[in-house]
Amino acid sequence: MSSPASDISRRLGENAEAVCRRYLSRGRREGHYWMVGDIRNTPGRSLYVRLAASGDGGAPGKWTDAASGDHGDLLDIIAASCGHSSFRETLEEARHFLSLPPPPPDARRNPAPAKAPTGSPESARRLWAASKALRGSIASFYLAGRSIIDVLPSDPLRFHPHCFYRPSEDDAPGGRPAWPAMIAAVTNLAGAITGVHRTWLDPETMDKAPVAFPRRAMGHLLGHGVRFGAAGPVMAAGEGIETILSLRQIMPRLPMIAGLSGAHLAAIAFPAALRRLYVACDDDPAGVIALATLRERALERGIEVCPLEPQHGDFNGDLQTLGRSALAASVRRQLVSADRLTHL
Structure with a gap:
C-alpha cells in the first residue's frame, strides 16, 4: 500500500509540465524535459525534469541537476520554490495544487517526517x-x-x-x-x-x-575559506588559491586561508586564537578594500593585521618570475621579526 506522500508524488508526475510551469516558471520545455538553471528557479539549462515516462523506466516528475548531481521528485521542487521548513507544508501545497481534499484527522496527528533539504x-x-x-x-x-x-x-x-x-x-x-x-x-x-x-x-x-x-x-562561502594548516595565533590570508599556495612554497608551517574573492576575504571568520594576520594583497581595488575591511574588523578583536605586498601583481607572479629564494627574501622583509625564524 502506497503512502499519501507517494500517491501525491505520483499525481504530481502525471501533471509534471503544469507543476514546472507553476514552480519553475523561468524554465522552458525542450522535448520530453523541462529545463531550468536549478531547483531555485534560476534561468539556465542545468536542471532537467522528465515530463513523460521513458522506455528505461524513468518516471515523469523525476529531476536531475547536472551541475551538482542532486536529484529528486516534484515535491522537492515545490519545497524549494515555496521555501518550506517542513514536509507537511509541502504536502499541503501539493494537495492545494492538485485540488485534493485535506487528509483525514488521523493522518494530521501523525505527520510525515521532515524531508532532508537539498x-x-x-x-x-x-x-x-x-x-x-x-x-x-x-x-x-x-x-x-x-x-x-x-x-x-x-x-x-x-x-x-x-x-x-x-x-x-x-x-x-x-x-x-x-x-x-x-x-x-x-x-x-x-x-x-x-x-x-x-x-x-x-x-x-x-x-x-x-x-x-x-x-x-x-555552497556557503561567507565567512569561510580554503584552509591550509590548523588555525593558530599567526596566520596568513589571501584571495586566490594559487596566491596562498605560492606563499606556502616558502612558509609551509604558517597556517593560511584563501577567501576566493576580495569580498569573501574581507568577511573571513577569525579563529579564537588568532592574534596576527598577514594579508597577501592583490594589486587591485578589490584587494585594497579587502585589506581595509579586515583591518577594521580585526581592530575590534585586538588582532594585528600586516600586509604582504607582491612585486609583480600577485605572489604567484613573484614565484614564477623571481623564484623561491628571491620571493622568500622579499617576504622576509615584510614579516615581524619574531615570525621570520618560526615561519619562514
Whole structure:
C-alpha cells in the first residue's frame, strides 16, 4: 500500500509540465524535459525534469541537476520554490495544487517526517567525496606549471576528471559539457565542508580550460575559506588559491586561508586564537578594500593585521618570475621579526 506522500508524488508526475510551469516558471520545455538553471528557479539549462515516462523506466516528475548531481521528485521542487521548513507544508501545497481534499484527522496527528533539504553545501560535499587525490593528476601538472611543486596530501585539494561546467552567456555555443577540474574544499572554523571551489582545466595545455569562467565556487562561502594548516595565533590570508599556495612554497608551517574573492576575504571568520594576520594583497581595488575591511574588523578583536605586498601583481607572479629564494627574501622583509625564524 502506497503512502499519501507517494500517491501525491505520483499525481504530481502525471501533471509534471503544469507543476514546472507553476514552480519553475523561468524554465522552458525542450522535448520530453523541462529545463531550468536549478531547483531555485534560476534561468539556465542545468536542471532537467522528465515530463513523460521513458522506455528505461524513468518516471515523469523525476529531476536531475547536472551541475551538482542532486536529484529528486516534484515535491522537492515545490519545497524549494515555496521555501518550506517542513514536509507537511509541502504536502499541503501539493494537495492545494492538485485540488485534493485535506487528509483525514488521523493522518494530521501523525505527520510525515521532515524531508532532508537539498542545498548547495550538500552538493559541494558530494562533489568533494567523488573527487580523487591530487597527486599525479592534471591538476598537479597545472600547479607545477605555476611553479607550485610542494602540495601536501593533507591540503584541501582534490581532482575530478569529469566536472560539469555550466556555460554562461559569454561562452561559445556547443562547448563540451565537462572538463577536468581541481577541487578545493571550503570549510568553516570547525572544519566542516560548506562549499567547494572548482578550477576547470584543459588536459591538452595543462592550463585553465578555455571557458569564460574557469573558476567558480559553490555552497556557503561567507565567512569561510580554503584552509591550509590548523588555525593558530599567526596566520596568513589571501584571495586566490594559487596566491596562498605560492606563499606556502616558502612558509609551509604558517597556517593560511584563501577567501576566493576580495569580498569573501574581507568577511573571513577569525579563529579564537588568532592574534596576527598577514594579508597577501592583490594589486587591485578589490584587494585594497579587502585589506581595509579586515583591518577594521580585526581592530575590534585586538588582532594585528600586516600586509604582504607582491612585486609583480600577485605572489604567484613573484614565484614564477623571481623564484623561491628571491620571493622568500622579499617576504622576509615584510614579516615581524619574531615570525621570520618560526615561519619562514
